[in-house]
Amino acid sequence: MALRFYNTLSNELETFVPADETTVRMYSCGPTVYDFAHIGNFRSFLFADIVRRTLEFFGHNVHHVMNITDVGHMTEDANADGAGEDKMQAAARRVKEDKKSGKVPEGAVTNPDDPYQIAQYYTDCFLEDARTLGIKVAFEYPENILHATQNIDAMQEMISQLLDRGHAYVGPDGVVYYSVESFSQYGRLSGNTLDRLMSGAGGRVSEANQANKRHPADFMLWKPDSTHIMKWDSPWGTGYPGWHIECSCMARKRLAADVIDIHTGGEDLIFPHHECEIAQTCGATGKDTFARFWMHARFLLVEGEKMSKSKGSFYTVRDVLEGRIKTESGQTAGVRVHPAVLRLELIKSHYRGNMNFTHKGLMDSAGAVKRLTDFRNRLEQACAGAAADVDFDYPILGKFADCLADDLNIAGALGAILPWASTTPDDPAAALGALNRMNEVLGVVPLTPSSDADAESGSENSHIEALCRQLDEARAKKDYATADTIRGQIQDQGYDVKTSPSGTIAERRLA
RNA sequence: GGGGCGGUAGCCAAGUGGCUAAGGCAACGGAUUGCAAAUCCGUCACGCGCGGGUUCGACUCCCGCUCGCCCCUCCA
DSSP states (O other): OEEEETTTTTTTTEOOOOOOOOOEEEEEEEOOOOOBBBBHHHHHHHHHHHHHHHHHTTOOOOOOOOBOSSSSSSSTOOOTOOOOOOOHHHHHHHHHHHHHHOOOOOOOOTTOHHHHHHHHHHHHHHHHHHHHOOOGGGGGTTTSSEEEGOOHHHHHHHHHHHHHTSSSSOOTTTTTEEEEGTTTTTTTTOOOOTTTOOOOTTSSSOOHHHTSSTTTTTTTEEEEEOOOOOOEEEEEEEEEEEEHHHHHHHHHHHHHSSEEEEEEEEEIIIIIIIIHHHHHHHHHHOOOOOOEEEEEEOEEEEEHHHOTTTTOOOOOOHHTTTTTTBBSOOBBBBBBBOHHHHHHHHHHTTTTTEEOOHHHHHHHHHHHHHHHHHHHHHHHHTTTOOOOOOOOOHHHHHHHHHHHHHOOOHHHHHHHHHHHTTSSOOOOOHHHHHHHHHHHHHHOOOOOOHHHHSOHHHHHHHHHHHHHHHHHHHHTTTHHHHHHHHHHHHHHHTEEEEEOOTOOOOOOOOO
């Protein structure tokens, strides 16, 4: 089946075929680790995970690599005199505050002034969140998730190559800059060609900095600065690398190729980050292509608006999972959310449209996860867990495959699955096989019915169980007032109550 | 000013140049229930941001406009 992806490079849907048929080489821009990643970041990471799982679904072997940006870049990188506060220093302040309030686990960061400890702390948090949400590459740390700070040598090597090949120069300020005029393709990805760039339109370019560059769009590769909180020796003085070089370097190094198949990231990275990556990699390799496909996820809105710290909508994964989000009425939701629910909420709409994260949407997703889980449980019972192998001739699976192959149409795929999940298939073993294959991409059907219960404390389980029995007793005695009170108690603790002839069952709500 | 993406019912969200515009949620009616929940059955867009054009026919193609979002050197 032909896979079609929208390529930012051409602004068109293109049929995807890997350059090397044995392996798809894929690189995703990962998090900066000066703070917790928020759900907007995770939308982008989950998008990359869907790309990877889709490729695997269609039988490709995928080598997926992600970076961890742990070099403390200036808060204002454009500020060439280094006046901005280092992000790692800002993070140190934050961690010190969090340590006081007990948010940082005992022993996690023994010295908040050590930037490597800060970076590792947030890296660990990121990995934990990513694994919770089922992002595959997170289980491949550290082989396929690389730290920038552990690849400084490779960056210096690439900078040397760029200097040798005439794509870089040392400015009067001692900073090594990339010369955008040396690379004729500059602007091809973003449309921001040199003639179109409106210098400083974003208001983030300082005049003083520009004086040292040959062209206003030239960007930093290495900055000598012995006062920087993270610094390394280099032929250009002790200092630190520019932001863009790490991805060019690590993609080439870890994927062992000058040209890779797919590069993903958030839409804001198209310019300058990915434009600069292309300039660097192509400048160093001499090839005219870095990534054959560039794929970008649109931004996430929260309740219809941009996420904002002042509105309290900069949710982290833990904020959502632990119920610290606001409902439509502005109340704190308070109910724990199953990770599969958040995963589905963040993947269910098309990656090239803005996604609106809402409390209502989360409730919707919870219903869908529950429905799929119940469906799976029914199928497993019906066929004693013996799933049969099915191929794309199986109607739902074929439809699912068609949707995915059409530029990752997850919403369309869900439109096929959800009504199917209300049916009772004639061949439960085949249906289970199909569902399992689809879930390899979606990753939203919790593994076993008991896995959620296992996550609860034993005492809570037995407490709820006891209330269920009391409810049954009251009902048997036709003491409905008591029964209703007990039911209310169980529900208040985040459970759905189901009464049946064989007794009351409480199920923890997924959100 | 420039580059790019999007605007389908209360909400989320597919889709096609031409049968009655998927699906989910919510809502409503019914079955069931002590009452609910869950489940099941049924109802729910004469219209697809606005205005033109092309066409026998457009929500789907083209032009203009409008709104939202991203970028034009912090950003997923």
